[in-house]
Amino acid sequence: MVSAGSTLVRPRPDAPAVMPLSTQQEVAEAAREMDGAPATTILRWAWWSIPRFCVTSSFGADSATLLSLVAQVDPDIPVLFLDTGFHFEESLTYRDTLVERLGLRRVVHVQPWLSVEDQASLHGDALHDRDPDACCQIRKVAPLDQALEGFDGWATGVRRNQASSRQTTPVVQRVVKGGRSLLKVAPLVNWTAADVAGHRRLHDLPPHPLTLRGFGSIGCQPCTSPVAAGEDPRAGRWAGTTKTECGLHLGPTRRSEDE
């Protein structure tokens, strides 16, 4: 495990110098061509084509799938983990288990500027209950935006069938972060829950321990609860509120970037 900083901006020695897909038309054509391609093909393309490339992972319920593909393509691909300070202990243990099991060599801890205690001093206790959008902005969105300043593109484990806001997610798109245009890649975009489960069985990947206790989608402890059998796996995220996304996959207008 390494911390954010020294290894973030160092590209591979043989990394290409020029960003691919410089126009929106090229991005749209590439997204069409790669739609349906094997996830490892998409991930390998991103790793070899984007000068400074990383993967983000929450080490949550389905994270083992994308991380196992990272290990197949190149365990030196940087993996950014957003350490919000509110993760379940089980998630942190699972992170360590997967890192060791898959041999991931560049897991980068991304932390908010404010500690949990400083956030409580500045904004009061339990901001996640009173204003979860503000809490996610402080603990997830802003830290990731800052970490991505060292990269030209990144991949996520987003799948179209996870949520209505994700149904039109392209395989690759351009996203503006901090005034810079980055490529955002979704290698698993066409995978179903059954595909993920099948991949986990085929590769004997360990399940997140909380999935065995009814958690379908796992984020921060204060905002995650178990779901009933047959219920939408994401129904346990911010349950009882209208919030469905932490903001990492939303555009600046709070609408899905994929719409």
Ligand code: SF4
């Ligand atoms: S998921 Fe909850 S605790 Fe985590 S950053 Fe968002 S509001 Fe805060």
